[in-house]
Amino acid sequence: MQQRNHYKKIEDFLADESFQKWVREGKERDNWEEWTVENPQRAKLVAEARLWVLATRVQESTLSSSEVAAALQASRDKIKSIEKETAVPSIPLWRRTGWRSIAAVLVLGLALGWLLKRQTLTQDTLTYTQLINQDIQGLIEQANNTHKPQLITLSDGSSVLLQPKSKLSYPKSFEGDERKVYLSGEGFFEISKNPKKPFFVFANEIVTKVIGTSFRVKAYTDQPNVEVVVRTGKVNVSSNQAITQLNPETVQLLPNQGVRFARKKLTFEKITDLTLEKPEAQSVIAIEQLSFEFSDVPVAQILKTIEQAYLVEIDYPQEKLKDCYLTTSLSDQPLPEKLKIICESLGNMTRYEMNGNRITILSEGCN
Template identity: 60%
Template sequence: MQERNNYTEIEDFLANESFQRWIRFKNDQQGWEEWTLENPKRAKLVEEARLWLLAMKVNDTSLSPIVIKTALQSTWAKIDKKEKQEDPTIRIVKLLKKYRVNTAAAVLLFALLSTWFYNSLYIPESNIITYNELINENGEGLVEQTNNSNKAQIITLSDGSSVLLKPDSKLSYPKIFTGNERKVYLSGEGFFEISKNPKKPFFVYANEIVTKVVGTSFRIKAYNDQPNVEVIVRTGKVKVKSSQLIKDSKEKEIVLLPNQALRFIRKKLIFNKITDITLDKNLTQNEGNIEQLSFEFTDIPISQIFKTIEQAYLIKIDFPVEKLKNCHLTTSLNDQPLPEKLKIICKSIGNDTSYEMNGNQIIITSDGCN
């Protein structure tokens, strides 16, 4: 794959099958995303190739030729004005002259070019901060865990906090939290349940924003290739502000309470606070089991409690069914990280009940309930 370092034309990318799979099917086995983000000039060329590849694969449409011609002429007029500034979209103009595209392809390219053209010319790239930049700014030795699977993975931190890391996501964190703060770095999406420690606040750095908590549960969605960063609070309270790496932001710290969210528009440095997440379809549609299930239990069989935890965290719990079949529990496990939930359950059962975590596998050892 080192040959791609020498790519200088869009045609080079279009002829690469690995690049095509990445754009069309989000199959990034060759690490195209990280390779692209290493160089701003390279990222622009890759974006042009992506637009072209998407346009080439659109099905036919019934729009009239007059509508298409008018739309394209409007776009070309904007591009011609920027030709003397060597705008990168000129390469796409040349490609249009070189290749024949169908009607729908032309329409899609018009829409994509219009959006990309505006963003490239009027929104400063210096505002965009990526996961790699945040890691480079951090001087501590960090452990990085990447979820390349198709289901969420549970991560337990040294302070007892837990993170449900979604597919195509990364989390960097220290093996042991030292000093007066706990800091982690996220790329992608994760559901956090933070162990309470008022003297040692917890910070999640995700692209351009920093989320500060003491003990609560919340979800952060911060993919490098998406225009927004979202923070959704389930329990407790969080405070969100812009990263110190952003020099132009004038936004103040924003407080979020349960069932509230924040959508940060990355290129415009704008915070949109959502006071009721049930009114936002995008937020509610993306909720996971862990956000929908209740952890309030009143005289509930232990087996049912374990089943609820399995569904919430997408894990497997092995326990002595016969020994615990008559055990019931009344407890509240809301706002508790997974390790704390398991500790409370084991302590309530008694008789030297204990648990062991191995990735997404939990093993319960017990001689029965008290």
Template identity: 60%
Template sequence: MKARNQYKEVEDFLADESFRLWMKTQKDLDGWEEWTLEHPKRAKLVEEARLWLLAMNVPEDNLSQEQINTALQATWMKIEQKEQGNKMEQKVIQLWNTSWVRRVAVILVFGLLSLYAYNNFFAEKHYSVYDEIVSNPDADGLLEQINNSNKPQIVTLSDGSSVLLQPKSKLSYPKVFTGNERNVYLSGEAFFEISKNPKKPFFVHANEIVTKVVGTSFRIKAYQNQSDVEVLVRTGKVEVNSEKANQKKIVLLPNQALRFVRKNQTFDKITDITLDKSISSSVKSIEQLSFEFTDIPVAQIFKTIEQAYSVEVDFPVKTLEKCYLTTSLSDQPLPEKLKIICKSIGDNTAYTMNGNQIIISSKGCNYQ
């Protein structure tokens, strides 16, 4: 059996027992999901194979004999081209007499019908923005962060903005923002905290929508294989528009959300997120925790940051055990939060970030 990296046809996936097990039972014993996410071009082929496997549950008597014959002929055309002469002709006849091949015929017919609907009403939109950007030759200047881990990852942008990238998500962004706009591209889910710069607005392109901000914090959920895109605002204000549909822009304020239905290209504005079970149940720690501190121990502030950003903060516990702060850190990216904390503690306090680890160095509070 060929290595999966060589799979180029749907038949390759259908013949792979490990792939069939993953699709039927959702037990990903061989890392299929991670392998698929590594290269976006694989996703479409995997989706085609998935649709064909799902079609196996359709009763055969729903199809006419003519449909089955046509499907069978198309299915094995490639096999006939790869083999030679009479041996292959005999093999096709033998295969046709097996129930497995008849089921493949069913798969193909219903797979093609499903694939037609998928390509015309779903796939074109699913792969419209992110994949086009990262595969564009002009995208050489973009960096890509892929989170294949099981916990969120912090991405710090050149303007000081921070992005909390959720598992199975990807973010493409320039090493340095140039021009009059700041543009990034998301596939998956992320929480954004944007540095304020009214002269240089920030745009997040996610599937078919674009979210414009100046300085605020918000979450976008835009997975390629999901039917909806969601935007939820924690602080500030954002404007959401469609990349393709002729829709008026939607303005969202704190604790408001928007659901974009990709099939119909329509917006659903949610002014009270507590009344929407899907959105309210998906709220993360960073969206719930307060960053308003009044005479609070530094150690507790660092604990709040750990909970919000899924990071580890290493600081001199004994040195800072008597340090208390009163400060407002809301609507600030993580690097700015850390700068404010360090400055409030004392001029001899600094921080460094290495992935999801933050190290604080300090000789104590100013007032000690």
């Protein structure tokens, strides 16, 4: 604050990163506004410097040669307007020899540099293969080349229902203070709760961060959008680190909310009510439609619901469990946790074994 009290020229403001952030992004807004209105002469100088920053600001999502020319002309028009309206004894910055040419080169350089950087990011650096190559852990890749979803159980007890034409890369065990997996295609995730070890799903341009919840990520490489839809819990969706500077936005999603990330424009579109979406755009799978709230329900019916949701086969002693009923909530747990809760509720040394998409319940009946 003390340093800016000595600003006497527009160049002083242009060299101040805090001032540029205030003009372009609204950061430190209150501090700058309060300081500006303290002195009328200072306010006039700030206004001129602010217009200069805005004249070099690139806002278009795509830039053609005609749009670059239009941006240059707009900058010239702003400069001419300032010259007519401002009567300052000293020679304004933009009237000095060479500054108009510098302004034009600056705008053009920013525009072309921004466009080149954006094309490089979207076309070359955010593929599934490059993301997994950056991970220093040894990863296991599961590819679903079948015509139906496949169930993947992770080392922390989380489960993923991987859709056809999709791939998931994950470590054999999660080390450190984070859990990271990489998706190409579509998967429904149910994450084991661990507040001290957040879970991240990297899917091309976006990253989904959760602690423990269930959600769907759709990120096919040949489709224009990446989508995240939450069933239970809360998630934060943001741009991958490589494009954060182009879109630093983070979107928080609650149950039955979703967001689309437009890969061409690098923008988010939040969906607050999925029921308003067109049916063909929802891609809803069975696990998102079924209820896991059970009140005095036969165990056989509960196991049947799990079979339908996860597309698995469950073998269990039907005769021994035919008179067993349960009241329980299984809505916010991954599959291994669901099975654990059922077995503990039945008692009598009931346990389960899982082998791929086949589950065996071993029990002597219920208590």
